Amino acid sequence: MYGAGDVRVKTVADPILKEPTDAIVRVVRACVCGSDLHPYHSMPYSEGGNPMGHELIGVVEETGAAVSSVKKGDFVVAPFAFSDNTCAFCLEGFQTSCVHGGWYGNTEFGGLQAEMARIPQADGSLVVVPGVDEASELLPSLLALSDVYLTGYHAAHMGRVETGKTVTVIGDGAVGLSAVLASKRLGAERIILMGRHRARTDLGVDFGATDVVAERGEEGIAKVMELTGGEGTHIVLEAVGLMPAYEQAFGIVRPGGVISRVGVPQYEKAPVGFGSLFGKNATLTGGPAPVRAYLEQAIRQVLNGEIAPGRVFDRTVTIDDVPAAYAAMDAREALKVMIAF
């Protein structure tokens, strides 16, 4: 990406092993993330451009001398952040805060919307998927585990979704729909999806939403309050990241309830005082999903056919059409675009 709205496909040198803990992965599927649209709207022009993408599934091509848990030929999922999976924070389940971890989508670590990728901390980051090859019908659902589904799952997990709870999901993007699916899996009794794009909310209903609220702002708040008998919702999963979504969240959360955010906040300051969170003992939680913490379990669920989170992909392109993929997602013509190699 060279600036707002300016995505180009460039041929660059193949990645190489830089550290003994690296692996090189040949990418089988990658995709465009809703969070990639933030710089697509606002990135200042850059002469050198910025490598994009942080989601992939693929085949290990080469491993550094210190790598022992994956080998050439393994089919793997890469979480959207890399981590050693052994530091204190990783052991507590917060791999996105790993002391040896980091993010893709920059000149140091490259982007994963690419044919080949260097994966730092390969032992801690990559998880092998047994018995799957490039022809598998499960590829979309496995790719969804790299970020989008497990980001939705993280929202539900941090929000402490459990049997009998009423959950409202704000946002009908791919993460919001994933949060619906995860909430259903965790036993939510009622799942209210706030979104206005019918094709998306229809998929949300398939994933387990019991109610759809198309209204926004004060009207949306009033509608959710009406649906919950004036009490509000135990848990709000905020999958947008913009201030109006945050305001809706504290408007509908029940006293003692939880707002769990996974939409990357496009604001730094927000209301948290007596009139918003404090007065009703509302909890605010969430952050970048430690996908690695949830990955083995989710891979099993995909392989068993228990979940099909790959349904969020509604378009597939080749690498040459990635600029069009950004444009389609930005125009909301596509929910989430997969890149096949």
Add this chain to the structure above:
Amino acid sequence: MYGAGDVRVKTVADPILKEPTDAIVRVVRACVCGSDLHPYHSMPYSEGGNPMGHELIGVVEETGAAVSSVKKGDFVVAPFAFSDNTCAFCLEGFQTSCVHGGWYGNTEFGGLQAEMARIPQADGSLVVVPGVDEASELLPSLLALSDVYLTGYHAAHMGRVETGKTVTVIGDGAVGLSAVLASKRLGAERIILMGRHRARTDLGVDFGATDVVAERGEEGIAKVMELTGGEGTHIVLEAVGLMPAYEQAFGIVRPGGVISRVGVPQYEKAPVGFGSLFGKNATLTGGPAPVRAYLEQAIRQVLNGEIAPGRVFDRTVTIDDVPAAYAAMDAREALKVMIAF
């Protein structure tokens, strides 16, 4: 209170039963709260004045026709907010959000820094203390259950303090010290108390603090990070309510950790974005303590001698000296002042 710094003792009409759910209580002990100091600093002058106080223990004098769980002569603790203890929010343990609940310290419900008080929702609010009379040595500790100790306990409870956790308490006021005591009870392994008033932090050490950090701001953050091996603290209990305390809190909380606030925020907006809470998956929680939820258990602990939270009272005055009590607490000459009748 008639305005900032202007507290007067006035003779007013005795309270009377207004609703069948009311009780009239003769006050045995009341006290001044740290939160009373906020209007003491900022209240605009008011011709009629504002009744003050929200903490009491006393003896039931009279009950409305619908009251069945307390009777004349019962020795009771009144939580700082009243509640029916039967609504959906009460049943979920958030009595400060009771649909029939409310607050003292206003012209509608009066203040509890008074000889007599009307307690709305008496069945839901008052808890009888068996076998205690006005001569008991336990009066200070029972009075502390009306607000201060159980506010500290609420901070620890919402922060999910448990065995093995490192807790940092910001603030060496009576609530902060109570949060130390509650954290110790809940099994915290290490309790760092941030405060600079030696007499107070000494009591904090008696209550279970393992470390005292006198530094504030960036220096205080650096000190706590050093004490925690650069990792930060699992749980921060914020018992101040001012922005610098909030900033310290997100500076020292560990990735995946919890900031639990019980100091009434004197701000509405605060940092919550990637650079403060979101990036490290920090959780922000807390609010007005639902004292009623914790009261029976705490009364048992006081009666058994397991806890002595009344040690936060370091001065006792009669009703005539309440203006001096405010001044002494404001000047930090007194930690918390009890009013004996």
